[in-house]
Amino acid sequence: MIGRNSDILITGGNGNLGRLVAQKFLGQGRRVIKFDVPGTESDHVQENEVVVNGDVRDAQVLEDLIKKYKPDMILHLASLLSGSSEADLSVAWDVNATSSFNLLKLAHENKVRQFFFASTIATYGAVEIDPMPGNYPQWPENLYGVTKVAVERLGVYFKRRHGLDFRCLRFPLVLSPYAPKTAVTAFPSHAIAAAIEGESFVFPVSPQTGVSTIFLEDVVDGIVLYNQASAESLTQHVYNLDAYYLSADLIAREISKRFADFNYTFELIKAVDQMIAGWPGEVNDHDARADWGWTPKFDLTRSVDRVIELIKE
Ligand SMILES: NC(=O)c1ccc[n+]([C@@H]2O[C@H](COP(=O)([O-])OP(=O)(O)OC[C@H]3O[C@@H](n4cnc5c(N)ncnc54)[C@H](O)[C@@H]3O)[C@@H](O)[C@H]2O)c1
Structure with a gap:
């Protein structure tokens, strides 16, 4: 029996990726807290599943959530995507960047062990080299990509400075x-x-x-596999998938x-x-393949x- 301290909080838990990732961890007997905006939840709540409605922009709600459930791991998937980010720049910054900072800080303060963030190849802007090497400079051309680069850097700061086990994957088109x-x-x-x-x-x-491009179910399996890899096996702060x-x-x-x-x-x-x-x-995803066995x-x-x-x- 897995104890309370193995609980997983998934923000954006009712989204495209969130609900499938939740399903995988529920299948392993983990308790999963799915956090998302009201109206996105399904009618059926499964065993070991907790559904909480709210907005990631409300830092007090996030703090109450973390203090109440004491998750071992946070998978932060809540986000506006590229089109809606460009449509409202202020909301995009609040949802994607400020809320992520608040959540990382709360994770650190409340001793959450592991924090996963979903990033994107949109963090690169125009790329001149195919296949793109893993260390290609990140100069995004849309606000969505800008917010994602900002959170990648914040996460690595909390990892280096405060010991949070921050992990991050950049997905291509799903x-x-x-x-x-x-x-x-x-x-x-x-x-x-x-x-x-x-x-x-x-x-x-x-x-x-x-x-x-990558198929949805490969992304979901990748998120689960990566988050279960031992910290010692990981040589990169962030991995590209292809x-x-x-x-x-x-x-x-x-x-x-x-x-x-x-x-x-x-x-x-x-x-x-x-x-x-x-x-x-094409993206060079050699590090993910070598370090934690990524294979689409x-x-x-x-x-x-x-x-x-x-x-x-
Ligand atoms: N789908 C892709 O092609 C792709 C590619 C690269 C990266 N990603 C990233 O993966 C993650 C999941 O993407 P997805 O495809 O499941 O998208 P999605 O839109 O289906 O899921 C995002 C979820 O976040 C929730 N959300 C949005 N604003 C919120 C708020 N203010 N408070 C609480 N919840 C909020 C939405 O309701 C939604 O359920 C995102 O971070 C996204 O940027 C997706």
Whole structure:
């Protein structure tokens, strides 16, 4: 029986990644506290699962939560994503940066052992080298990336200065059947959903525009595996993950193999095209593979098959 001090707090626990990561830890018999904004929770609460509604911008709520549940580990996934960050810069800074600082400080003050933060390859801005080396300079071009770099640096400060076991992964584009409709960069997932519905699809980028991509279930497994690795095995503060290259043209052809009637066009939205074209097509994830055994199970073909399966479910 695992005791109270192995509890895990997941912020953004009802999100795309959060609820699947929670599911994995619940399956291991861990108690999981899922924290997210009201209205995102499911009706069914599982054994060992605690669902708490609130806003990460409320530092008092975070403090009460940590003092009440005394989690051993915090997985901080609550965030505005790239589009919504650009739509409201002040809210994005408050949710993504200030709240993360408050949470890191509270974790340190309340002796939380381990803190995981979800970062992104959007922290790099335009990248000139493919595959992008792990030590490539981070000069993000959108506020989302800026907030993520800020929190990476804060986390490493709390690790070096205060001994918090801070861990962080940078994900490429995540191919997910649950991608929100408003996420313009999630066009590969939206295109698959359109094909299933028998609808035509307009790609917001040129056929050749592509980016390093990873399937949702690989990300979830990666988060769990990494957070269970021994601290001694980790040589990096932050690890990049990579799985395969995906362009608009590649996903369109992959979908057409399965849905012969799939009807699509390309109508470039310049800002989206430029942002994605700037991100790396391939990322060197050698350190993650060498240090804690990261290996993606899904290539492009398997990812598309699995997304279709999950959407149909
Ligand atoms: N999906 C991707 O392509 C991708 C890529 C790189 C990094 N990430 C990072 O991974 C993490 C999880 O992403 P996701 O795909 O599950 O996104 P998501 O939008 O599904 O999940 C984020 C969760 O945070 C919650 N949240 C937002 N504002 C909040 C607030 N003020 N208070 C409390 N909760 C709040 C949302 O309700 C949501 O459930 C994020 O930090 C994201 O930046 C995602």
